[in-house]
Amino acid sequence: MQSETRDATNIPGNDPAREKSKKSFTDLAIRYGFLVLMIGLVIFFSVIAEGFASPYSAVFIFQSVAITGILALGVTATLVVDGFDLSIGSTATSSLMLSAYVLVVLEMNAFVAVVACLIMGAVVGLINGLLIVKFRVPDLLATLGMMFLLVGLQRIPTQGRSIATGMTLPDGRVAEGTFSKAFLALGRHRFDFFIDNLIPVSVIVLLVVGLLVWVFMELTRHGRLMYAIGSNARAASLAGTNVNRYKVLAYMISGVLASVGGILLAARLGRGDIASGNNLLLDSVAAALIGFAVLGAAKPNAFGTIIGALFIGILLQGLTMMNAPYYTQDFVKGAVLVVALVFTFALSKRGGAH
Amino acid sequence: MQIPAVSLRGISKRFGDNIVLRGIDLELSAGEVTALMGANGAGKSTLVKVLCGVHAADSGEIDLYGEGFNPTTPSAAISAGVVTVHQSINDGVIPDLDIASNLMLDHLARPGGGFFLNKRNIRAEARKIAAAMALDVDVTQLVSALNLADRQLVAIARAIAHKPKLLILDEPTSSLSAKEAERLFELLDRLRASGVAILYISHRMSDIRRIADRIVSMRDGRISGVFSDTPLDFEGAVQAMLGHSMTDTNITIPPAGDPILRLDNLVLKAGSEAFSLDLHDNEIVAITGLVGSGKTELAAVLFGLEKPIAGQMTLRGAIYAPKNQRQAINAGVYLCAKDRASNGVVPDFNITKNISVPFLARHSRFSFLRFSSERATARRTIKDLGIICQSDVDEIDSLSGGNQQKVMVARWLAEASNLLVLDEPFQGVDIKARHDIGQKIRDTAKGRATVVMVSEIDEALAIADRIIVMNDHTIVGDHRNENTDLAQVLTQVTGQQRDQTGSETYAI
Structure with a gap:
């Protein structure tokens, strides 16, 4: 127990004068490199691909990343407390199936469907959190288990089939409920913004959720304490922070946001498609991790997460317009993620100090 | 005059601005248990790390039986005959393997040892080691099934299997009860009799009273006292470790309130x-x-x-x-x-x-x-x-x-x-x-x-x-x-x- 404390004090950065001069350029590169890269991409695609630089194209990009972006904001919350949520993808698809079940099989209205999904997301997050803080299951394993559990659970009520109006239920009845207009509007309505019918609901939800998460994390004491937990949980605890409660809260935020993503997906599809949402987990985790590199934050943050999601969206949209085949998409996402991780861990001061 | 087993001359080590060792001169003799005492931050751990090849000293020399000793890696130190049992028991044993494999682990890890395990040979060798140390255990038992004391003894047996010239023990009794510690001391008595130099780091006065032939106190990166006359001056050693250099501090004690x-x-x-x-x-x-x-x-x-x-x-x-x-x-x-x-x-x-x-x-x-x-x-x-x-x-x-x-x-x-x-x-x-x-x-x-x-x-x-x-x-x-x-x-x-x-x- 008598580890030499002197060793610990020997960390880089003790000689500010010497390091300062050579740091400025690297600093700038780390801080703005990713944003510069993104603007460069936009200019590049605008010149090369005809039609890229149009409001419709911009909205399409936003729309393509809205749902993964919302999920990624949830992952960000768990990353802030030094956790990880692998169950967001299946929470989203569970929410998709649940909303379809409530609307089509139980024949209830849109409001009930939305509330049921949000409650389910919160409960999933609560269980994740309790598994982690009370039963001390490591975060990756707890949420991996929850992921499997939900993938299976969402198939049981319909014996593994997708939900649509007119389907035959296990008991032989025919489901007669429909996706109500109000619910479908969540996925299909577009707000006017200079141009009629321009901005879809999901983009607005992404921006609002992004703003809320940013405000919560950066401007409130709760967010600050969650960052403290993520950086040194023992220190945060000895400073009087209820570490367990904040960790559970982070997983609940993640679960609720994942279910929001699922609702939007259901409203866009108009049916409870069992096979949709396969890519949600990886895409949103990638967005959150890319977010580390934005503005040299080297830590999870809401602004970076949205930029990360947009970055992928811009890249894919541009490549698609340049007729790159669809099957190269995952490769591109992976490559961006790896580069962003190098930015975060190899170049930043924190990556080096750890 | 007999050459000391280990002699250190002017060992210094700094980390950045922090000078942790300020010229350590120390000799350790064969067949002697030297207790090393020092408060947290005195430099004990760093000194041990220099000896066992984790850190290189910035200056100074170490001789092992008259020959220069400059280990650059822990395994170099071990093969030269300086073996360390670290404080955390589980650094010294692999719980999921049986005792025989643990005792023979370094043998197994050596290159050129063949591809397939010969379990019978391993067990036979391990039994010899255990018997030499009067360790009465079934070598086919898993280490995870042993209690802390037995694990610690296995870790030490493993160290002794290297036939060390210098054995360093860092707080070996910190998780043992008095009875369990006594078994360890009996083992150390036998080792001492066989001519091994032992450097024993501990905070426990009872251990030091029981086992030490000599006490070396460290303070602030220096040797602040060496006590070898019998009976050992335990209080002197603690005083040297905790220091008393301050003369009158001009504290005027204010009246205490409610x-x-x-x-x-x-x-x-x-x-x-x-x-x-x-x-x-x-x-x-x-x-x-x-x-x-x-x-x-x-x-x-x-x-x-x-x-x-x-x-x-x-x-x-x-x-x-x-x-x-x-x-x-x-x-x-x-x-x-x-x-x-x-x-x-x-x-x-x-x-x-x-x-x-x-x-x-x-x-x-x-x-x-x-x-x-x-x-x-x-x-x-x-x-x-x-x-x-x-x-x-x-x-x-x-x-x-x-x-x-x-x-x-x-x-x-x-x-x-x-x-x-x-x-x-x-x-x-x-x-x-x-x-x-x-x-x-x-x-x-x-x-x-x-x-x-x-x-x-x-x-x-x-x-x-x-x-x-x-x-x-x-x-x-x-x-x-x-x-x-x-x-x-x-x-x-x-x-x-x-x-x-x-x-x-x-x-x-």
């Missing part, structure tokens, strides 16, 4: 003696004692991290029984934890954010942070404590150790308290920062009771109005810091310690 916290028949550990204590307004009380004397537990009880076994606490006349650290903080009882790197510093935060962590509620309105109020407090405390930085938003890890420690103290001085407990506030801190922190604690002492847990008596003498000595989880001495009878304090610190397995980390 009692603030009263401890009534508190029992910290099952079986230890109850004690009572009054802490007064404007009073600085230093609590001193060796590792495992119960200081950490007392701090934990005061701060609501643990419940006392029995007894009652009264804070300003009202019953004080905090269930957790938040309740303690709300009652105005703060703990500035020891070991800032793991318990204090939030490495991703800048100075301001590090200071405000416990009191964010006071810097926010409806949960929204008021950055101006936060920064104003940070600026004030930075100035108060003389924290050397470029601005209040410097990253915490751009600061030196002493300044980081000042930030930790600033965190808890930022708000008024009823009781401020500082656990080892001078750990890994340079002289200047030490003085600044001590001065600030003194300047702000009015309005609260202050407890400073220190293991170095110098520090206690320099800062306290009253020095309380703990031993075996109870209070064994209470001295007003005027013409303190140092010899008596040392006797109390050293006191025959019973079987103790004091925890060294806070239970959160």
Whole structure:
């Protein structure tokens, strides 16, 4: 127990004068490199691909990343407390199936469907959190288990089939409920913004959720304490922070946001498609991790997460317009993620100090 | 004249600005157990790491039986005959393998040992090793099925299988009971008789009394005392380790105010003696004692991290029984934890954010942070404590150790308290920062009771109005810091310690 404390004090950065001069350029590169890269991409695609630089194209990009972006904001919350949520993808698809079940099989209205999904997301997050803080299951394993559990659970009520109006239920009845207009509007309505019918609901939800998460994390004491937990949980605890409660809260935020993503997906599809949402987990985790590199934050943050999601969206949209085949998409996402991780861990001061 | 087994000449080592070893000269003889004592940060661990090839010394020479010894890796040190058993038992054994494999592990790892295991040979070899050490175990048993003492003995057997010239044991009994430790000592007796030089690092006086032929005390990177005349001068060794170089410190003890916290028949550990204590307004009380004397537990009880076994606490006349650290903080009882790197510093935060962590509620309105109020407090405390930085938003890890420690103290001085407990506030801190922190604690002492847990008596003498000595989880001495009878304090610190397995980390 008598580890030499002197060793610990020997960390880089003790000689500010010497390091300062050579740091400025690297600093700038780390801080703005990713944003510069993104603007460069936009200019590049605008010149090369005809039609890229149009409001419709911009909205399409936003729309393509809205749902993964919302999920990624949830992952960000768990990353802030030094956790990880692998169950967001299946929470989203569970929410998709649940909303379809409530609307089509139980024949209830849109409001009930939305509330049921949000409650389910919160409960999933609560269980994740309790598994982690009370039963001390490591975060990756707890949420991996929850992921499997939900993938299976969402198939049981319909014996593994997708939900649509007119389907035959296990008991032989025919489901007669429909996706109500109000619910479908969540996925299909577009707000006017200079141009009629321009901005879809999901983009607005992404921006609002992004703003809320940013405000919560950066401007409130709760967010600050969650960052403290993520950086040194023992220190945060000895400073009087209820570490367990904040960790559970982070997983609940993640679960609720994942279910929001699922609702939007259901409203866009108009049916409870069992096979949709396969890519949600990886895409949103990638967005959150890319977010580390934005503005040299080297830590999870809401602004970076949205930029990360947009970055992928811009890249894919541009490549698609340049007729790159669809099957190269995952490769591109992976490559961006790896580069962003190098930015975060190899170049930043924190990556080096750890 | 016989050549010493190991001789070190002028070993120095620094990490950045921190000089950890300042020219160590030491000889160890074959067939002799040398106990190495030193407070945390004295440089013991670094010295061991130099010997076992983890760190290279910056200057100085080491000879092993007259030949130069400069290990660059731990395995080089082992093959040269310097074998170390580290404090954490599980570094020394692999629990999921059987005893035979553990004993023969280094043999198995050696290149050119063949591809397939010959289990029968391994077991036969392992039995020989075990028999040589009078280790009565079934070598096919899994190590995970053994109790701590047996695991420790297996780890030591593994070390001995290398036929060491020098065996280094780092706190080998820290998780053993007295009975289990005795088995270890019997083993060491046999090794000593066979001519191995043994360097034995421990805080436990009872171990040292039992096993040591010679005591070497370290303090502040130097050898501060070597005791080899029988009977060994244990108190002298402790004094050399804890230091007494301070002459009169000009503390004028201010009149103590009203009692603030009263401890009534508190029992910290099952079986230890109850004690009572009054802490007064404007009073600085230093609590001193060796590792495992119960200081950490007392701090934990005061701060609501643990419940006392029995007894009652009264804070300003009202019953004080905090269930957790938040309740303690709300009652105005703060703990500035020891070991800032793991318990204090939030490495991703800048100075301001590090200071405000416990009191964010006071810097926010409806949960929204008021950055101006936060920064104003940070600026004030930075100035108060003389924290050397470029601005209040410097990253915490751009600061030196002493300044980081000042930030930790600033965190808890930022708000008024009823009781401020500082656990080892001078750990890994340079002289200047030490003085600044001590001065600030003194300047702000009015309005609260202050407890400073220190293991170095110098520090206690320099800062306290009253020095309380703990031993075996109870209070064994209470001295007003005027013409303190140092010899008596040392006797109390050293006191025959019973079987103790004091925890060294806070239970959160």
